[in-house]
Amino acid sequence: MIQIHALxxxxxxxxxxxxxxxxxxxxxxxxxxxxxxxxxxxxxxHCRLTDILITHHHNDHVGGVVEL
Incomplete structure (x- = not known):
């Protein structure tokens, strides 16, 4: 089961x-x-980040990618 969180x-x-x-x-x-x-x-x-999905290149969507 997938649980969705809005951060x-x-x-x-x-x-x-x-x-x-x-x-x-x-x-x-x-x-x-x-x-x-x-x-x-x-x-x-107990959770492990395995993937990052990007919908488009604007900074408010990709600004945290490098740090993650």
Missing amino acids: PAFNDNYIWLLQDLSSQQCVVVDPGDAAPVLEWLAQNP
Whole structure:
């Protein structure tokens, strides 16, 4: 089963995190900022970020990719 988390980013955006509950692998979509993702991962140490999906190149969607 996949659980979807909306991580608030900036003042008006979200980073979507998809968590596979059976494997505890996670995927993030359009991480414009790494901080919300890193905070969520720190609070959920049993989960492992395996993939990053990008829908387009704007900075509010790719700004956190390098740090992640």
